[in-house]
Amino acid sequence: MSAPTKTKADVRRPDLETLYCINEDGSHNTIHPADVKGRFQNLKKTTWAFLIAIYVVLPWIKVGGHPAILVDLPNRHFFLFGKIFNAADFWLFFFVLSGVGLFLFFLSATYGRVWCGYGCPQTVFLEGVYRRIERWIEGGATARDRLAKMPWNREKIIKRFSKLGIYLLIALFLSHTFLSYFIPVEVLLKAVTSSPAAHPAAFTFILIFTAIIFGNFTWFREQLCLIVCPYGRLQSALYDPDTIVVGYDRRRGEPRGRYNKEGEHGDCIDCYRCVAVCPTGIDIRNGTQMECVGCANCIDACDVVMDKVKKPRGLIRYDSENGFEGKKTRILRPRTILYMGIMALWLGGFLYAVMGHAPFDAELIRLRSDTLFTIEKGKIRNQFRLQLTNKTGSKQKFEIRTLSPKTAEFILAEKAPELDSLESRNIPVFVFVPEKDYKQGTLVRLEIHSKAGTRVVKAPFLGPRK
Ligand code: SF4
Ligand code: SF4
Numbered sequence: 001m002s003a004p005t006k007t008k009a010d011v012r013r014p015d016l017e018t019l020y021c022i023n024e025d026g027s028h029n030t031i032h033p034a035d036v037k038g039r040f041q042n043l044k045k046t047t048w049a050f051l052i053a054i055y056v057v058l059p060w061i062k063v064g065g066h067p068a069i070l071v072d073l074p075n076r077h078f079f080l081f082g083k084i085f086n087a088a089d090f091w092l093f094f095f096v097l098s099g100v101g102l103f104l105f106f107l108s109a110t111y112g113r114v115w116c117g118y119g120c121p122q123t124v125f126l127e128g129v130y131r132r133i134e135r136w137i138e139g140g141a142t143a144r145d146r147l148a149k150m151p152w153n154r155e156k157i158i159k160r161f162s163k164l165g166i167y168l169l170i171a172l173f174l175s176h177t178f179l180s181y182f183i184p185v186e187v188l189l190k191a192v193t194s195s196p197a198a199h200p201a202a203f204t205f206i207l208i209f210t211a212i213i214f215g216n217f218t219w220f221r222e223q224l225c226l227i228v229c230p231y232g233r234l235q236s237a238l239y240d241p242d243t244i245v246v247g248y249d250r251r252r253g254e255p256r257g258r259y260n261k262e263g264e265h266g267d268c269i270d271c272y273r274c275v276a277v278c279p280t281g282i283d284i285r286n287g288t289q290m291e292c293v294g295c296a297n298c299i300d301a302c303d304v305v306m307d308k309v310k311k312p313r314g315l316i317r318y319d320s321e322n323g324f325e326g327k328k329t330r331i332l333r334p335r336t337i338l339y340m341g342i343m344a345l346w347l348g349g350f351l352y353a354v355m356g357h358a359p360f361d362a363e364l365i366r367l368r369s370d371t372l373f374t375i376e377k378g379k380i381r382n383q384f385r386l387q388l389t390n391k392t393g394s395k396q397k398f399e400i401r402t403l404s405p406k407t408a409e410f411i412l413a414e415k416a417p418e419l420d421s422l423e424s425r426n427i428p429v430f431v432f433v434p435e436k437d438y439k440q441g442t443l444v445r446l447e448i449h450s451k452a453g454t455r456v457v458k459a460p461f462l463g464p465r466k
Helices: 039-060 091-111 114-118 121-138 142-149 156-179 185-192 201-219 222-228 230-238 295-307 334-355
Strands: 069-072 077-080 083-086 245-248 315-319 360-367 373-375 379-390 396-404 409-412 424-434 442-448 455-462
Touching: 039 069, 039 114, 039 121, 039 295, 077 424, 083 455, 091 142, 091 230, 091 334, 114 121, 114 230, 114 315, 121 142, 121 156, 121 201, 121 245, 156 201, 185 201, 201 222, 222 230, 245 396, 295 315, 295 455, 360 442, 379 396, 396 409, 424 442
Parallel strands: none
Antiparallel strands: 069 077, 077 083, 245 315, 360 379, 373 379, 379 424, 396 442, 409 424, 442 455
């Protein structure tokens, strides 16, 4: 007996109650979005090419002899376009994170998920690299769907394994690229060409990260945006009726109908192209949905249809809820003004912090010993170490000047040390204060001077209770 034929009613259509990429039994419903051409696709391709070039090339660029961007975790250094930060500057990292968060809030409140559609690495590599390779090997959406449903035969084995082989190579390349933000490229290249046993930690990281990238872009795909990404979940809190999103002009499109006799139907001819091209499998005509990643595929697809039926473009377009209702869209409104104000404050604070970032660290630390002080020939002796770190990309010459106590005698192991880039040095400092001059609360103060700046360090001088 032959299997019953699927009727139109049996074909699953996107709705507002379920995630289209998840089947009723919880399995992944693989989406094969159809190809689309148009102005937003061109804009995305150019943006993605530019971003991929930046991601890949940045670790190779040197500024002042160091990588343009490098997070050197073992040595606790962070290189950023010639500036060098160390563990003491870690607070700046939270500054940067909060700035990125603020910017994304502002972007979402004004232009919805434009970051997701154009700038997020998940989209950039899924749509700009992996999906393109899939199309190149397996063909268009219908051919890919047919291949997925066909039993394993020669054609399917060749196509699937060629695709997965290339996917794996790209995952390997991406995991190495990612690692090159943490290990200088020269060191990484050396590690790659030597035995894994010589670099077990880096090798394990590469294996795990390659597997994650491969799994994500081969199978998990849009589920990352819809289920995992917290930014996507925040959208409903950030949107308001003036937020510009990808939307469907219901007033113009409805009632939809295939045979658009003048006056009988709206402009939507219910061709389903906007759904067929959607990478998350939603029907934008059901209204703004959390699953929309703002990719604008449906805008380009519908514009082509509108051109064919000789109607004006923009049935699906970037507009606000107010705009779709024929009202004015306000870009400047209390919410966006507040975000801009906070961003301006943040930017001022950040620039001040970076500009004022010290070119060296200096700290005067008491030496650990059994006694806090000793008394010899009428003089109280305290021992310290001056910890100096050169945070610039080149050699730095220092001069250490003694400021107080005025009557003290200082013995410094080095008075004019020269430190290589990123070198740290401990300089022993002995301070002798005549007993008669000693008072409780006496401070030892040293001035550290270099061409890049001057700092004063201090530490309490201890003696017998008086
Ligand atoms: S592509 Fe445009 S015309 Fe076709 S179904 Fe979607 S909204 Fe309607
Ligand atoms: S609804 Fe349109 S903009 Fe949103 S994800 Fe689908 S195709 Fe992209």
